[in-house]
Structures are given as C-alpha cells and as structure tokens.
Amino acid sequence: MSILLVVLEHDRGDLPVGSLEALTVGRDLAASMDASLEAVVVGDADLTAVAGEYGATAVHQVTNEMLADYGPDAWGEAVAQLVRSVAPAAVMAVGTDRGNEVMAQVAARLDLPFVANCLSVEAGDTWSMTRVQWGGSLLEDSTLTADTKLVSFAHHAIEAAPGGAASPTVKTFEADLDHSYTATMITDRVVLASGVTLSTAPVVVSGGRGVGSEDAFAPLEELAELLGGRVGCSRAVTNNGWRPHSDQVGQTGTRIAPEIYIACGISGAIQHWVGAMASKNILAINTDSDANMVTKAGYAVIADLHEVVPAISAEIRRRRGQ
Amino acid sequence: MRVLVCVKRVPAPGAKINVTGDGLAVDTTHLGFTTSPHEECALEEAVQIIEREGGEVVVLTLGPAEAEEQLRYAASVGGTGFVLIPNGGADWDPQRTASAIADAIRALEADGGEFDLIMFGNESADAGGFQVGVRVAHKLGRPIVNGIKGIEVTPEGFTAHRAIDTGVEVYKLPKPAVMGVKEGINLPRYPTMKGRLASRKAEIATMELNAPAGGQAMLKLHRPPEQPSTTEILGTGPEAAAAIVDLLDELGVL
Numbered sequence: 001m002s003i004l005l006v007v008l009e010h011d012r013g014d015l016p017v018g019s020l021e022a023l024t025v026g027r028d029l030a031a032s033m034d035a036s037l038e039a040v041v042v043g044d045a046d047l048t049a050v051a052g053e054y055g056a057t058a059v060h061q062v063t064n065e066m067l068a069d070y071g072p073d074a075w076g077e078a079v080a081q082l083v084r085s086v087a088p089a090a091v092m093a094v095g096t097d098r099g100n101e102v103m104a105q106v107a108a109r110l111d112l113p114f115v116a117n118c119l120s121v122e123a124g125d126t127w128s129m130t131r132v133q134w135g136g137s138l139l140e141d142s143t144l145t146a147d148t149k150l151v152s153f154a155h156h157a158i159e160a161a162p163g164g165a166a167s168p169t170v171k172t173f174e175a176d177l178d179h180s181y182t183a184t185m186i187t188d189r190v191v192l193a194s195g196v197t198l199s200t201a202p203v204v205v206s207g208g209r210g211v212g213s214e215d216a217f218a219p220l221e222e223l224a225e226l227l228g229g230r231v232g233c234s235r236a237v238t239n240n241g242w243r244p245h246s247d248q249v250g251q252t253g254t255r256i257a258p259e260i261y262i263a264c265g266i267s268g269a270i271q272h273w274v275g276a277m278a279s280k281n282i283l284a285i286n287t288d289s290d291a292n293m294v295t296k297a298g299y300a301v302i303a304d305l306h307e308v309v310p311a312i313s314a315e316i317r318r319r320r321g322q
Numbered sequence: 323m324r325v326l327v328c329v330k331r332v333p334a335p336g337a338k339i340n341v342t343g344d345g346l347a348v349d350t351t352h353l354g355f356t357t358s359p360h361e362e363c364a365l366e367e368a369v370q371i372i373e374r375e376g377g378e379v380v381v382l383t384l385g386p387a388e389a390e391e392q393l394r395y396a397a398s399v400g401g402t403g404f405v406l407i408p409n410g411g412a413d414w415d416p417q418r419t420a421s422a423i424a425d426a427i428r429a430l431e432a433d434g435g436e437f438d439l440i441m442f443g444n445e446s447a448d449a450g451g452f453q454v455g456v457r458v459a460h461k462l463g464r465p466i467v468n469g470i471k472g473i474e475v476t477p478e479g480f481t482a483h484r485a486i487d488t489g490v491e492v493y494k495l496p497k498p499a500v501m502g503v504k505e506g507i508n509l510p511r512y513p514t515m516k517g518r519l520a521s522r523k524a525e526i527a528t529m530e531l532n533a534p535a536g537g538q539a540m541l542k543l544h545r546p547p548e549q550p551s552t553t554e555i556l557g558t559g560p561e562a563a564a565a566i567v568d569l570l571d572e573l574g575v576l
Binding site: 070072073076095097100101103104105107108109111112113114115116117132133134135136137138139140141142143144145146152183184185186187188189190191192193194197198199200202203227228229238239241244245246248251252253254259260267268269270271280281283284292294295296297298299300301302303307308310311312314315316319 | 335336337338339341348359360415416417420444445447448449450451452453456457459460461465466467468469471483485487488489490491492493494495496499504505506509536537538539540541542543544545546549551552553554555556557558559560561562563564566567569570573574575576
C-alpha cells in the first residue's frame with residue numbers, strides 16, 4: 001500500500017487548526033489514492049492521539065535534539081530524510097507560512113516540484129489540481145508530475161473535522177542533522193499579543209480609509225473589546241500609518257476567519273477581500289452601497305460608520321444593562 | 323554590504339481581476355503593473371541597510387522585457403545595480419525560475435563578489451508559489467528564513483524577526499544569508515524627482531539564461547465561482563444598531 005504523509009505543523013507541541021485541516025483533507029485524498037494516511041511529527045511533541053482522531057494510521061516521530069524548536073532548514077532536512085526512507089507517494093501540509101516553508105525546504109532538498117495552496121487534487125500518475133493565485137482571487141488549474149508529489153492545501157479552505165478514528169502506530173525516525181542547521185533555528189520569541197489574536201478572534205472589527213484617522217479607530221476598538229474581538233484594518237490604513245501592519249487584513253497581511261467580520265469604511269479591493277473572504281459572516285458598514293465590500297457582504301448598513309459604530313456599542317451596553 | 327533583491331513584475335489589480343480569453347494570463351488591458359508588494363518592501367529594506375552600512379543594492383528580476391519598468395522604479399528609490407533575466411513573456415514554473423536565478427547569482431558573484439544578503443518577497447502577489455527563494459538558497463548552500471518583518475545587521479550577520487500571530491520569532495543568521503521578506507517591515511518610500519531622472523540613465527544588464535521546466539505545469543487560470551451573494555440591508559443609519567445587535571446575538575458572539 002502506498003503512503004500519504006501529512007506533515008503536522010506545530011509549535012513546540014501546539015497544534016494549529018491548519019494541521020487538522022491538513023489531516024481532514026488528507027483522509028479523503030489518501031482514500032482516493034488507496035494509500036495509508038500517516039502523520040509526520042517533527043520533534044518530541046506527542047500528537048499521536050489527535051492524529052489518530054483524524055484518521056492517521058501511523059505517526060512518524062522525527063527526532064533529533066536539534067528539533068526541540070522550529071527551524072526551517074532543520075525541519076526541511078529532517079522531513080526530506082524521512083521521505084527518502086519511507087518513499088511515500090505524496091507529502092502534504094497546510095498552506096500556512098510555516099507549512100509552505102517546510103514543504104519548499106523539502107522540495108528544494110529532494111529537487112521535486114511542490115504545488116502550494118491547492119483547493120482540490122485529483123490523484124493519479126500525474127496529479128491534476130486547482131490551486132489559488134492572487135491569494136484566492138484567481139484559481140489555477142495545474143498538473144504535477146513527480147515520483148513523490150509534494151503539495152500544500154490552502155488554509156481555511158475547509159473545516160477541520162475528526163473522522164476515521166485509528167490507533168496510530170508510532171514509528172520513530174532519528175534524523176541525521178549536523179550543526180550547520182542551527183543557523184536558522186528560532187533563538188528567541190517576543191510575545192506581543194496574548195489571548196485572542198487577529199487570526200483566531202471570533203469577531204474582527206475592521207476599518208478602512210473611510211475611518212479617516214488614527215484617532216477615529218477608538219470607537220472600533222471599543223466595539224471590538226465589547227465583543228471580545230480584535231481590530232483589523234485595510235492596506236490603505238497601514239499605508240497611512242494609522243495602524244500597525246500587524247493589524248492588516250489581506251493578501252499581504254493576516255488572513256482571518258471569524259464568525260463575523262465587521263468591515264467599516266472598507267471599499268473591498270481584492271487585496272483586502274482575499275484576507276477576509278473566509279469569514280463566516282460579513283457585515284459591511286459603508287456610505288457607498290456600490291462598494292465591493294457591500295455587494296459581497298451578507299449584511300450591510302448603508303450609513304456613516306462614525307455614527308453606526310458607537311450606536312452598536314451603546315445598544316450592546318443597553319442590553320447588558322451597563 | 324552587498325545586497326541582492328529579487329523582485330517580480332505583477333499586474334496591479336483593483337476591485338476585480340479578469341483572465342484573458344485563452345485562460346493563460348491575467349487580462350491586463352486596463353491594468354498597470356507594479357513590483358510585487360513584499361518585494362517592494364524588501365527593496366526598501368535593502369536601501370535602508372546600505373544607507374546605514376554603505377554598500378550596494380543589486381536588483382534582479384526574471385520576467386518579460388517590460389519588467390525593465392520595475393528595475394527603473396528600483397533605480398528611482400535607491401537601487402544601484404539592475405539585472406533582467408528575460409523569460410519570453412510567460413511565467414516560468416518555480417523550479418525553472420529558481421535554477422535561472424541561482425545561475426544568475428553565481429555569475430554576478432563571480433564578477434562582483436559575494437552578496438552578504440539576498441532578499442526575496444515571502445511569496446509573489448500573483449502565482450504565490452512560496453518556494454523560489456527557498457530553492458535558490460538551497461542551491462547556493464545558504465540559510466534562509468521566510469516571513470521576515472524586521473532585520474538588524476549585527477557583527478556576526480543578521481538578527482531577523484519573523485512575525486507570527488502572537489508576536490515575533492527571532493532568528494540569528496550568519497553572513498551570507500537569504501531572507502523572504504514580508505510587507506510591513508517598512509513603508510516603502512516614493513521616488514523623488516531626482517531619483518526618477520536618474521533612473522532613466524540606470525544601466526540594466528540583461529542575462530540570457532534558461533533552465534529545464536520543472537514538474538508543475540499551469541493549464542489555465544479562471545475566476546472562482548461567484549458566490550451568489552444577496553446582501554441584506556440592515557439599515558441606513560445609527561438606528562440599524564438594534565438589528566445589528568440582534569444579528570450578533572443570533573451568531574452567538576454577543
């Protein structure tokens with residue numbers, strides 16, 4: 001039986017939802033290939049139980065003392081060595097920054113093609129796939145010809161769901177890494193945000209050019225706080241210096257998937273839209289009823305955000321008896 | 323400090339993006355072109371580094387002959403050397419692109435000395451393959467980290483900051499190194515009039531290079547199916563607040 005390896009992105013054992021998306025997609029893909037679904041865990045993290053819940057029948061624990069933390073060269077080399085040893089039919093990961101980075105490292109080392117950010121794959125001798133371009137504004141149909149297929153799946157494209165429960169066999173693979181791989185290991189971390197972050201917040205209240213100034217974000221901050229959410233912004237706002245780039249939602253900023261995205265004074269250029277389109281619901285507040293954001297949103301208020309946003313906060317407080 | 327920045331010419335779409343009739347490219351009839359955003363920031367960072375440290379910034383692009391426009395723009399904002407690898411007009415796959423760029427770098431280094439730092443954008447705005455920089459770094463046997471939103475030059479090499487959801491990962495890279503840079507590392511400057519005038523005289527070297535095609539082949543581009551979106555208008559003024567809060571309640575986020 002051939003093997004489909006799913007590389008689980010994790011940070012010192014913390015498993016992002018993207019890795020579960022990868023297993024979810026991998027389950028169907030493995031079935032279509034008549035392959036066994038096997039997870040790859042780099043380092044000592046114990047992720048066997050969750051890999052099993054999502055249908056992995058084996059876990060390849062790739063160990064080396066250098067793999068206690070993340071480093072793209074070390075991870076790439078370790079996974080490449082495992083691939084040489086196991087000879088899988090395919091290797092996949094989630095198309096996050098880290099997932100794509102590791103896959104690119106593996107591809108470079110094995111001199112194999114790698115197709116990033118697929119939405120669907122048809123397996124065969126040659127694979128056919130649809131992948132995203134322009135952050136999702138365009139789709140590309142491609143073929144992939146290689147002895148071992150390397151792909152990543154676009155993050156947020158599907159919902160992670162457990163299934164095919166298995167009790168995975170754990171197979172330890174000792175990677176052979178020399179000191180040169182330490183050059184790209186993480187040496188330190190600076191924690192800037194605790195609790196909900198832009199990419200995990202259930203509510204994102206976001207402002208665009210229409211907000212008008214740095215100070216005018218205060219009512220958006222207030223609303224976000226009342227809802228336990230985070231403030232986001234468009235590229236125009238960052239370019240004006242009103243908000244830090246870490247707040248930017250979009251193709252070159254953060255890609256979000258909240259329960260509701262409240263887009264205030266944002267026109268909805270494709271750069272921005274692709275960062276917001278995975279939101280489950282979108283409410284656009286804009287004076288222009290023809291704005292792209294309004295016509296694409298499920299809900300809209302055609303009015304001045306400077307009046308509407310404080311009114312929402314006031315109404316929430318009223319209902320909470322505050 | 324000798325820095326190389328690899329940039330890509332991409333269309334500058336607004337609210338909508340269309341595909342040509344044959345499905346092989348973005349319809350640019352009504353579009354301008356620009357430098358892919360992450361790479362524009364990489365160039366700005368490189369220029370800031372040599373403004374502090376002294377040195378040169380060579381800007382390289384693999385693209386159509388018209389990508390000269392992006393190299394001249396780079397000249398107007400502080401680039402000092404310019405190299406065009408013509409690709410005949412159609413995008414090359416990532417393996418082919420990386421092979422040609424690596425060959426070009428080897429030739430440039432044989433001529434003018436090693437680059438202390440080579441910068442790519444984290445991913446191109448259009449194809450978004452997330453791999454050319456990594457492949458080039460591997461071919462050159464140099465370390466690379468992607469997602470970089472902060473660079474400090476240190477006596478040993480570089481301290482690089484990679485933005486993650488909750489903060490920053492810190493990497494310490496030796497020289498020579500390669501980085502994939504992200505927008506947000508800086509706000510790129512606009513060209514000055516003087517820069518624009520000087521850019522017209524910038525000398526652009528053309529390197530005719532080729533490499534075998536890789537294993538990924540693009541068949542066609544298409545737009546995603548339009549989501550049949552009907553927008554429910556909740557109001558036209560602050561009185562919409564009640565309906566909005568009802569909605570928030572319904573969604574369980576109140």
